[in-house]
């Protein structure tokens with residue numbers, strides 16, 4: 724959290740906002756999609772591949788890294804950027820979401836939350852101060868304050884109906900020569916057919932995870948770039964309408 728930090732609002736279009744967040748490790752244009760690197764890694768892809776997909780920032784996880792390998796270890800090895808080989812901005816969450824998800828393993832009081840590790844059952848306490856200290860040790864560019872996470876007010880069916888999918892393991896894709904998304908220019912869609920992706924998935928090939936992750940990253944990062952272009956052009960309302968019509 725050292726160095727230059729700032730946020731500039733570039734333009735508004737109705738309620739939509741186009742902005743630029745400056746950190747000591749570079750800038751992120753907003754609205755942004757942050758690939759999730761829970762344990763200091765975005766599953767299956769390297770930092771170079773993240774950059775190639777268009778990622779400008781990654782999100783990592785205070786709770787998981789504090790328990791394993793430990794934030795002091797990461798600090799002693801030069802911080803999370805050096806540890807994972809990502810030189811761009813990193814946002815770390817507070818750990819609150821994971822801790823509050825530990826049903827039966829945590830106790831909340833005024834000072835913070837006491838919880839048992841999902842790894843070895845050891846007892847830990849997370850307070851607003853210790854959450855900040857952990858994120859400072861990691862070298863986070865954007866730290867989150869300890870937050871309590873109430874459950875979503877939406878029914879599961881509502882959330883599922885709103886979702887970023889093709890279930891590649893389905894039989895209907897067994898002989899499908901088309902790319903996952905014909906309109907997508909990512910490495911996966913340029914290289915692999917749905918039939919091949921299905922074969923990789925049902926065969927438990929590691930490449931299935933990599934190809935699927937690369938496409939999913941490209942999709943969300945591309946969606947955010949289109950949103951930013953629409954806001955910049957003052958056309959967000961029509962973009963939103965057209966997007967929702969395809970859901």
Ligand SMILES: [Zn+2]
Nearest residue numbers: 907909912938
């Ligand atoms: Zn794709």
